Amino acid sequence: xxxxxxxxxxxxxxENIMSLKKALSVASPLTLRIVAExxxxxxxxxxxxxxxxxxxxxxxxxxxxxxxxxxxTVDQLDALGCQICLGNTxxxxxxxxxxLIEKANGLHGFMNWKRNLLTDSGxxxxxxxxxxxxxxxxxxxxxxxxxxxxxxxxxxxxxxIQNSLGSDIMxxxxxxxSSTVTGPRVEEAMHRSIRWLDRCISANKNPEKQxxxxxxxxxxxxxxxxxxxxxxxxRDVPGFAIGGLxxxxxxxxxxxxxxxSTDHLPREKPRYxxxxxxxVDLVVCVALGCDMFDCVFPTRTARFGSALVPWGSLQxxxxxxxxxxxxxxxxxxxxxxxxHSRAYLHALFKSDSAAMHHVTIHNIAYQLNLMCSVRQSIVxxxxxxFIRTFMKRMFPSRDQYPGWAVDALAxxxxxxx
Amino acid sequence: MAGCRMKLELSRVALGKGRLGVLKGLGKTGQLSLEVPGCLxxxxxxxxxxxxxxxxxTLSTLPSVTQITLSxxxxxxxxxxxxxxxxxxxAGLHDTVLYCALHDPATPCPTGHTTNKTVSVWxxxxxxxxxxxxxxxxxxxxxxxxxxxxxxxxxxxINTSHKRVRKSVDxxxxxLDECLLVHQKSQELEGVEVFGVVEGGDILEERVRSxxxxxxxxxxxxxxxxxxxxxxxxxxxxxxxxxxTKELPEDKPRLLQGVGRPDEVLASVEAGVDLFEGFFPxxxxxxxxxxxFNFNISSNPELAGRAPPAVLEPGEDQETAGDxxxxxxxxxxxxxxxxxxxxxxxxKRYQGDFRPLVEGCGCYCCRNHQRAYLHHLLVTNELxxxxxxxxxxxxxxxxxFSALRDALAEDTLDLLKRRVLGQTERKD
Numbered sequence: 052x053x054x055x056x057x058x059x060x061x062x063x064x065x066e067n068i069m070s071l072k073k074a075l076s077v078a079s080p081l082t083l084r085i086v087a088e089x090x091x092x093x094x095x096x097x098x099x100x101x102x103x104x105x106x107x108x109x110x111x112x113x114x115x116x117x118x119x120x121x122x123x124t125v126d127q128l129d130a131l132g133c134q135i136c137l138g139n140t141x142x143x144x145x146x147x148x149x150x151l152i153e154k155a156n157g158l159h160g161f162m163n164w165k166r167n168l169l170t171d172s173g174x175x176x177x178x179x180x181x182x183x184x185x186x187x188x189x190x191x192x193x194x195x196x197x198x199x200x201x202x203x204x205x206x207x208x209x210x211x212i213q214n215s216l217g218s219d220i221m222x223x224x225x226x227x228x229s230s231t232v233t234g235p236r237v238e239e240a241m242h243r244s245i246r247w248l249d250r251c252i253s254a255n256k257n258p259e260k261q262x263x264x265x266x267x268x269x270x271x272x273x274x275x276x277x278x279x280x281x282x283x284x285x286r287d288v289p290g291f292a293i294g295g296l297x298x299x300x301x302x303x304x305x306x307x308x309x310x311x312s313t314d315h316l317p318r319e320k321p322r323y324x325x326x327x328x329x330x331v332d333l334v335v336c337v338a339l340g341c342d343m344f345d346c347v348f349p350t351r352t353a354r355f356g357s358a359l360v361p362w363g364s365l366q367x368x369x370x371x372x373x374x375x376x377x378x379x380x381x382x383x384x385x386x387x388x389x390x391h392s393r394a395y396l397h398a399l400f401k402s403d404s405a406a407m408h409h410v411t412i413h414n415i416a417y418q419l420n421l422m423c424s425v426r427q428s429i430v431x432x433x434x435x436x437f438i439r440t441f442m443k444r445m446f447p448s449r450d451q452y453p454g455w456a457v458d459a460l461a462x463x464x465x466x467x468x
Numbered sequence: 469m470a471g472c473r474m475k476l477e478l479s480r481v482a483l484g485k486g487r488l489g490v491l492k493g494l495g496k497t498g499q500l501s502l503e504v505p506g507c508l509x510x511x512x513x514x515x516x517x518x519x520x521x522x523x524x525x526t527l528s529t530l531p532s533v534t535q536i537t538l539s540x541x542x543x544x545x546x547x548x549x550x551x552x553x554x555x556x557x558x559a560g561l562h563d564t565v566l567y568c569a570l571h572d573p574a575t576p577c578p579t580g581h582t583t584n585k586t587v588s589v590w591x592x593x594x595x596x597x598x599x600x601x602x603x604x605x606x607x608x609x610x611x612x613x614x615x616x617x618x619x620x621x622x623x624x625x626i627n628t629s630h631k632r633v634r635k636s637v638d639x640x641x642x643x644l645d646e647c648l649l650v651h652q653k654s655q656e657l658e659g660v661e662v663f664g665v666v667e668g669g670d671i672l673e674e675r676v677r678s679x680x681x682x683x684x685x686x687x688x689x690x691x692x693x694x695x696x697x698x699x700x701x702x703x704x705x706x707x708x709x710x711x712x713t714k715e716l717p718e719d720k721p722r723l724l725q726g727v728g729r730p731d732e733v734l735a736s737v738e739a740g741v742d743l744f745e746g747f748f749p750x751x752x753x754x755x756x757x758x759x760x761f762n763f764n765i766s767s768n769p770e771l772a773g774r775a776p777p778a779v780l781e782p783g784e785d786q787e788t789a790g791d792x793x794x795x796x797x798x799x800x801x802x803x804x805x806x807x808x809x810x811x812x813x814x815x816k817r818y819q820g821d822f823r824p825l826v827e828g829c830g831c832y833c834c835r836n837h838q839r840a841y842l843h844h845l846l847v848t849n850e851l852x853x854x855x856x857x858x859x860x861x862x863x864x865x866x867x868x869f870s871a872l873r874d875a876l877a878e879d880t881l882d883l884l885k886r887r888v889l890g891q892t893e894r895k896d
Contacts, residue, residue, distance in 0.1 A: 118844065122851035125836070127522050147844045151820060155840060163836050374550050386522055390560040394547060401592035402540045403512040404851060408520050 080219065081262045081289040083321050089434045092463040093313055093340035096429040099321055101219040102260060103159070103167045106134040108321065108342040109425055111333065111418045112169060113350055117142050118152075118162045121350060122408040123415070125164045131385070131412065132419050134166050135219070137345050140212050141173035141204070145195060149215035157217025169345070170218035172209045172251075174225045174266070175326075178298065186226060188243065206250035210263070214256045222292060223251040225266040230300035237270035240295075244268045245282045252286065264323060266294035267312055271304040280315040290321040293341070297326035302455035306335065310462060313340030330359065330421055334441055335459050337425055338434070349418050353410040356400055359417040361444045365393065367410065372397045385416035435465050442467055473498045474614070474661050474688045476721050476742070480876060484710075486737040488876040491721055494565040495613055496659070500532045504721065505737045505876070507728075507746035507869055508535040508567060510574070513544075514559030516862065517750050518854040521560075526832035527863055529870070533565040535745060537572045538606060542598065543591035545606055554611030568607065568615035573696065573726045574747040579622050584639060587620055600646040608654060614661035616691045618643040621725075623669030624699035633669035636694070637678040640667045644685055661688035663723065666712055670700050675708050679715035689721040692741070696726025705732070706739045713740030730761060730809050730868060730888050737872065738881075749861035752810050756846045758825045758857055759864040761809035763871040765883045809888075813857075818843040831863035832856075 082100040089095070099106040113120055113128070116139045120128055128136065138158050143149075147161075155161035158168055176184070176193070185192040190205030209224040224247050226240035248265050255263050265283045269275035283291065293312045296305055309324060316322050321342045327333060328346020336344070349359060356368035358379045365372065365379060378388040379396070387396075387409040399406035428437035438460065446452050449467070457467055478489035486505065494500040509516060509531045516524050524530075536555065541548075551558050556566050571577060571589065578595075581588040586597045598606070603618045619640040623633050644664050651657050664687035668675030682690060692712060695705050705727075713722060724741040727733065728748030736744075752759055806812055811825075824834035825842065833842075833856040845853035868888075875884040 117848045117850055118841075119850050119852040122518075122855060124523060124832070124852065124855060126526075126832070127520075130522070142848075146848055147819065147840070151840065154820065155822065155838070161841060161844075163841075374547050376551060386520065390521055392558070392560075394551070395559055398544050398547065399513055399515060401543070403515050403517055404854065405512075405515045405518055405520055407851070408518070408523075408855070412520065412522075 079289065080258075080260050081321075083290075083319060085319070087430045087432070089338075089429050090432070091435045092338040092438075092460075092465060093310075094337050094425075094429050094434050095340070095342065096426045097321070097342060099342070101135070101167045101262070103165065103219055104134055106167060107423075107426055109333075109337045109422050109429075110135065110343050111328065111422045112137050112343065112345040113415050113418070114139075114345055114347045115162070116347075117146070118158060120411075120415075121354065122404070122411055125162060127412060128164070128415070129166065131415050132423070133415065135169060136164070136167075138162075138168055138170045138216065138218065139173070139176075140170050140209055140216070141176040141193070143170075143216060144173065144204075144208075144212045145197070145202070149212045153215040153217075157215070159217060167220070168216070168218040169220040170213050170216050170222065171325075172213070172222040172224040173204050174209075174222070174227045174294075178227050178229050188246075190224070206247040207254040210251050210254040211256075214261065217257075218261060220262045220264055220290065221255070222264050223248045223266055225268055225294055227268070227295060228270060230271060230296055230298040230305075232270070237272060238275055241268045241270070241275050241279050245279065248283060248286060248288075252288070262289040264288060264290040264292050266292040266325070267316075268295045269308075270295055271300055271308055273307075273311060276308055276311055277315065280312060284315065284317060288320075290323060291316050292323040292325050294325050296324070297332075297346075302453065303458070306339065306455055306459035306462075309336055309341065310339045310459070316340075328418070330361075330418075331442075331445060331453065331456055333418075333421065334425060334438060335456050337429075338438065338460055338463050338465060349414040350411050353414040354407045356396075356406070356410060358396075358410050359414045361441075363445065367393055367396050367406075368400050369397075379410075379413055380417075383413065383416065383420075385413050387413040387416075438465055439467060472661070472686075472688060473659070474721075476504070476689075476719050478718070481718065484738055485881060486876055487740065487742060488873060489742075491742070494532065500563075500565050502532050502565070502743075503873055504742040505733075505744070505869065505872055506531060506742070507744040507866070508533045509564075510535055510745055510747040510750055512572075513540040514555065514561055516858065517753070518851075518858040523832070523855055523859060526859060527866075528830075529866060530862075531746065531866065533567050534561060535567050535569055536610070536612070537569045537589075538598070538603070539570070539572045539575065539577070539589040539591065541568075541610060542589050542596045542606060543593055545602075545609055548606075548609035555609075556611070565614070566610075566612040568610055568612035569691075569725070569745070570616060570618065571621075571725075572747075573728070573745045574750050576696075576698075579625060582620050582622050582639075584635075587618060587643075600643055600650065603643075604647060604650040604654070607651075607660070608656045611656065612660060614663065614688065616663045616665055616723075617647040617687075619665035619667060619691070619693055621665070621667055621693035623667065623694040624696055624726075628669050630671060630674075633667075633671050633674050636667045636669065637674050637681075640665050640678070640693075641681050644682065644687070648685060648687075663687055663689045663691050665691040665693050666716075667694050668708070668712075669694055670704060670708065672708065672711055675712050676715055679712040683716050687720070689723065690716055692722060692724045693726075695724060697729055697732060699726075702732055702735050706735050709736060709739035709741060729807060730763075733869075734872070734881075734885055734888060737876075746862075746865065749858065749865045751804070752807075752861050753854055753857040755804060755806060755812070756814045756853065756857070757806055757810040757812050758842070759810050759861045760826050761864075761868075761888055763868045763884060763888050765871070765875065765880055765887050813839060813842045814846045815843075825860050826864065829860065829864065829867075831860050833860040833863075 087096040206224040213221040226243040228240040269279040323343035324341040328348040372393040375393040473493035480488040664682040723743040821839040
């Protein structure tokens with residue numbers, strides 16, 4: 052945890068940042084300053100300056116879908132060194148609704164989070180709630196699971212809600228197709244996403260305070276991805292997300308689309324890979340040139356008693372931990388590991404919901420610390436070494452390294468012995 | 469010999485008006501103390517429900533005594549025996565006095581499983597039967613600073629027969645004697661205090677008999693069992709407590725089990741009770757409610773550290789179903805029913821209410837969040853609702869006890885009663 056704070060502090064207290072902020076506070080709500088680039092891979096370490104604070108990248112953004120990180124107070128999140136987290140337009144747009152949140156001084160005011168917020172557009176719900184949705188050129192029609200009401204989410208409506216939420220980064224409404232879908236639907240969705248991007252840009256009422264990111268689509272098809280990249284990079288948006296991945300596709304296809312995307316995205320704008328959160332995926336995709344990540348996995352798995360550690364994960368609710376009096380990770384500085392043992396947490400899972408909160412705190416700390424260490428190694432010019440050490444720790448032996456990861460890293464000049 | 473460092477220093481005693489004082493000599497070093505009347509910190513396995521150390525530490529004044537219960541702990545006996553260093557260390561608790569009770573006051577347990585030699589607790593895996601031997605083995609593994617002896621309190625159901633009540637008294641005395649025997653022989657329990665448990669259901673003679681007999685034993689204090697909320701109305705409870713405390717030594721503390729509602733607390737304090745189990749804030753939290761009742765009788769509204777009167781709009785406290793206006797519903801299941809001391813944040817009226825739960829409350833929840841946000845968290849079933857409500861309800865409840873002690877010190881108990889109970893009687 053101390054390391055994570057240092058990461059943030061370094062970005063926040065540097066004089067450079069202050070003068071940059073002053074100079075650009077009128078001009079743009081987003082500034083990307085590249086602090087270091089890995090000479091071997093495509094990795095970068097940057098300072099991403101947003102309206103509420105600077106963010107050190109590469110960054111993992113925890114997900115607080117409904118205006119809260121499940122079970123964690125904003126103070127706890129801040130103490131862990133989190134500089135940016137997510138909220139969701141679809142959910143918040145339904146409950147409590149944009150009007151109320153606007154009355155509460157935006158999502159920042161409503162949940163009392165003083166650092167940055169990124170809101171997803173509601174696009175992903177088209178895939179996750181596919182039974183309940185119908186997509187047309189106009190927008191997405193959703194049937195609310197709560198009261199059966201139908202709502203139409205258009206690019207304009209999504210941006211309007213996000214304007215009310217007041218997030219620092221807003222995502223365009225994209226036509227999202229599951230990565231396992233093939234055929235003409237993928238192409239249709241890609242082209243529509245470009246048209247919807249333009250509609251989103253027009254609809255943004257607060258371009259001087261809120262950053263609208265485009266989302267590259269195209270499924271697992273090289274030509275379609277490239278076409279999407281060519282078109283979207285012509286739009287003057289402050290950042291780009293790589294979407295339509297991390298949905299169950301083969302990892303071999305996944306990494307190829309990621310690296311293709313970063314090859315064609317501008318260097319001086321942040322690259323946000325959506326829905327990626329497993330440790331191996333994070334490290335590899337940083338090497339492939341991504342700066343920002345989000346995923347529900349670390350926080351969701353925590354609630355099931357799964358604690359993330361450098362060598363994998365511990366299923367705390369398993370009998371084997373009943374008499375294990377060590378902390379989750381003896382090297383971890385998070386509040387959970389400083390005070391509690393695996394045995395206590397194992398027992399607590401039978402008695403109180405606080406057990407989930409303890410593991411959630413640990414998992415967020417794990418993710419943020421991982422990113423912090425990644426960033427440090429890029430800054431110090433030893434990212435390749437970091438990768439090798441990381442893989443050795445995570446996997447018992449070389450032949451257990453995932454094939455796709457080996458290939459992906461090889462593509463950016465990293466050989467794992 | 470059971471530990472006898474615990475000492476009750478009373479500063480004020482007025483018959484029928486409650487006692488004020490400090491319970492000293494607590495904890496391993498005997499350096500800790502607890503003001504009375506007071507309540508203990510209710511926990512599940514040493515954890516205040518929903519809270520981790522960070523969220524717990526936002527509360528500035530917490531009781532120095534943490535309550536744990538065998539209902540949570542019994543199933544972990546083997547683990548604790550292997551751990552060897554006692555429950556306090558196992559749970560990562562520092563600087564707190566550990567009091568081990570038998571049953572969790574917030575969870576009524578099934579009846580019909582008590583025998584002459586055993587009582588049962590319900591863990592996550594089902595029923596665990598305890599003999600005195602097993603009960604004491606648990607105490608040795610837990611290593612609390614103080615515990616209640618094993619007791620049979622299954623008399624709270626309506627129409628418990630006289631015979632059954634008598635049995636509960638006899639059994640509890642027998643269990644106490646056996647516990648003390650084992651205690652005196654155990655080196656591991658040296659310095660640990662034992663409370664005897666007074667039973668007797670709703671029968672006056674049995675209550676008196678139980679009190680007289682228990683008082684003869686070398687215990688550090690007394691638990692009053694079988695009087696929990698829902699088992700009888702307050703008038704009877706007061707009568708029984710008064711009769712019991714007449715038989716108990718003045719210089720030993722009395723802990724009333726299973727009672728936590730503010731009105732019942734006030735009446736019980738007047739009848740001679742010193743300590744309460746602090747589980748009421750948890751119950752309020754579990755039903756998505758926030759304590760808002762006013763206990764401020766200070767004439768100086770700017771007194772530092774005091775909460776100004778909670779702003780109660782007309783009809784504000786009218787959330788209750790008609791029934792809960794009466795003290796002591798006769799069905800223990802009614803413990804889940806909302807009282808007039810709280811507001812139901814799930815109610816639509818709070819959707820756009822941007823005030824804190826209680827104006828002027830210094831707790832983390834009230835300093836940082838609004839009713840509208842709590843409403844949203846409850847409607848969307850978010851875990852954070854429990855965290856924030858637990859923080860506020862705990863802060864509010866303990867501040868009430870602080871106000872109670874002040875009122876006893878300043879002889880303004882009647883004023884406090886009117887302030888607190890006035891809210892029960894309002895029918896707008």
